[in-house]
Amino acid sequence: MPTQNLEEQLRPAAGEKLVFDTNPVLSERLTHYCPGCHHGIAHRLVGETLHELGVASRTILVASVGCATFTYDYFSVDGLEAPHGRACAVATGVRRARPEAVVFTYQGDGDMAAIGMAESLHAANRGEKITSIFINNTVYGMTGGQMAPTTLLGQKTTTTRDGRCMEREGGPIHLAEIMAGLDGVAFAARCALDSVQHVREAKKAMRTAFEVQIEGLGYGFLELLSGCPTNWHMDPVAASKRIAEAMIPVFPLGVFKNKRTEQSSQSGKVHHA
Amino acid sequence: MSRIVFLEERCKGCGLCVAACPVHILRPSGRFNRHGYELMEMAGTCTGCASCAIMCPDVAIRVFRSVKPRENAA
Numbered sequence: 001m002p003t004q005n006l007e008e009q010l011r012p013a014a015g016e017k018l019v020f021d022t023n024p025v026l027s028e029r030l031t032h033y034c035p036g037c038h039h040g041i042a043h044r045l046v047g048e049t050l051h052e053l054g055v056a057s058r059t060i061l062v063a064s065v066g067c068a069t070f071t072y073d074y075f076s077v078d079g080l081e082a083p084h085g086r087a088c089a090v091a092t093g094v095r096r097a098r099p100e101a102v103v104f105t106y107q108g109d110g111d112m113a114a115i116g117m118a119e120s121l122h123a124a125n126r127g128e129k130i131t132s133i134f135i136n137n138t139v140y141g142m143t144g145g146q147m148a149p150t151t152l153l154g155q156k157t158t159t160t161r162d163g164r165c166m167e168r169e170g171g172p173i174h175l176a177e178i179m180a181g182l183d184g185v186a187f188a189a190r191c192a193l194d195s196v197q198h199v200r201e202a203k204k205a206m207r208t209a210f211e212v213q214i215e216g217l218g219y220g221f222l223e224l225l226s227g228c229p230t231n232w233h234m235d236p237v238a239a240s241k242r243i244a245e246a247m248i249p250v251f252p253l254g255v256f257k258n259k260r261t262e263q264s265s266q267s268g269k270v271h272h273a
Numbered sequence: 274m275s276r277i278v279f280l281e282e283r284c285k286g287c288g289l290c291v292a293a294c295p296v297h298i299l300r301p302s303g304r305f306n307r308h309g310y311e312l313m314e315m316a317g318t319c320t321g322c323a324s325c326a327i328m329c330p331d332v333a334i335r336v337f338r339s340v341k342p343r344e345n346a347a
Contacts, residue, residue, distance in 0.1 A: 006278070006280070009278045010278055010335060012337055013337070015339055015340055016275075016276075016337045016338065016339055016340065017337065017338050017339075017340050018335065018336070018337055019321060019323055019336050019337065019338045020323040020326040020327075020334065020335060020336035021335055022332045026332065030282075030283060030331065031330075031331065033330065034285075035285035035286055035287040035310065036285070036287030036288070036289055036330065037330055038330060039330065040329070040330025040331050040332070041327075041328065041329075041330050044330075044332055195293075195328075196293055196324045196327050196328060199327050199328065200327070229287075235288070236287040236288060236289050237288055237289065237291075237292045240289065240292065
């Protein structure tokens with residue numbers, strides 16, 4: 001379709017309503033992610049959540065290392081870069097120095113669950129008022145498909161040529177459940193990005209993960225099961241299928257901890273909107 | 274009639290929208306954008322459910338839903 005018509009097409013005609021649009025928190029820039037990579041969906045959810053909560057102007061993003069390194073290019077919020085797993089440690093400092101800010105980290109499984117495990121767990125355990133979005137795609141994406149802590153048993157990667165083996169490399173780390181066991185964590189959930197329904201659920205969980213921070217209840221954690229078609233050597237549709245068939249049985253979806261509902265059920269009264 | 278608009282220069286041709294469409298009206302078009310990615314096209318009646326846009330990793334789809342005509346059905 002000729003591009004000169006695009007503007008015309010984007011104008012709602014009489015009797016039409018624009019029901020899906022981008023949001024102002026997402027930058028217009030095209031992402032560098034591979035075709036079919038679920039990072040894009042996760043980015044959109046973060047953007048929509050910040051926009052809906054109306055906190056984008058006081059949000060500070062701490063980017064990580066991995067495919068998500070350039071995250072700060074894709075959001076119209078302030079951001080800084082904390083390489084090699086230190087995002088939660090840096091976010092701790094940011095949040096303590098700027099208590100009015102909404103601070104979140106966006107990290108992959110190599111970053112958060114391997115090299116940055118110590119920083120992440122201790123920040124969570126201290127109950128830092130930050131939110132972490134954890135992208136679990138069972139593989140190191142940017143560096144070329146090596147085994148991640150979350151790699152499934154039997155999964156072939158460039159460093160587990162015969163498939164991950166329990167005796168040699170251990171099993172996949174269930175970070176959402178680990179986080180839920182820490183006292184400082186206010187919200188810990190795992191969602192998936194493989195289908196429309198799961199994306200809708202992820203959006204809801206993401207909102208709560210930010211709300212617990214804003215309300216000062218503690219650390220918000222959201223794990224998102226996402227696809228990496230490139231390093232799984234699959235087409236994007238098959239990658240989504242793999243999430244449903246291979247990942248979700250190992251990484252069950254759900255909310256593992258939610259201090260908001262605990263609080264309201266304890267007091268037996270209304271909890272804030 | 275509801276409709277979708279592809280921002281074709283944003284599309285990476287991943288096809289997740291095609292798989293997500295509950296009424297199966299999206300398909301690869303055989304046309305390519307500047308980056309060399311194959312574009313998708315719509316053939317059929319769109320319900321305006323926005324499933325394709327929800328699954329699009331590149332925010333390349335806008336969805337227009339027809340609202341029920343009240344007094345002036347034109």
